[in-house]
Amino acid sequence: METFSKIINDEKPVLVDFHATWCGPCKMMAPELQKFAQNNKESIRVLKIDIDKNEPTASQFNIQGVPTLILFKKGKVLWRQSGAMSSQQISNAVLPKI
Numbered sequence: 001m002e003t004f005s006k007i008i009n010d011e012k013p014v015l016v017d018f019h020a021t022w023c024g025p026c027k028m029m030a031p032e033l034q035k036f037a038q039n040n041k042e043s044i045r046v047l048k049i050d051i052d053k054n055e056p057t058a059s060q061f062n063i064q065g066v067p068t069l070i071l072f073k074k075g076k077v078l079w080r081q082s083g084a085m086s087s088q089q090i091s092n093a094v095l096p097k098i
Helices: 004-008 024-039 055-060 087-097
Strands: 014-019 045-050 068-073 076-082
Touching: 004 014, 004 045, 014 024, 024 045, 024 087, 068 087, 076 087
Parallel strands: 014 045
Antiparallel strands: 014 068, 068 076
């Protein structure tokens, strides 16, 4: 089984979506994130973390609001943003950094 730590320390960049089931903007963004993941599956991994089920991880990264996206590569945070985004906005923000 892969651990969160192992995943974010990988060579392949990982975009982590910290979300919650009760969060309206998270629900709106879900299909956009799925579209981004599908379009970029060769170059980046997308991972969803439910903050209510993974409180220690959410605390570790000081998640104050959801959705919050964090881009990791080899354990380093390359980019972070809170708030819903479209697939195109995610691409514009993330892809130049990987």
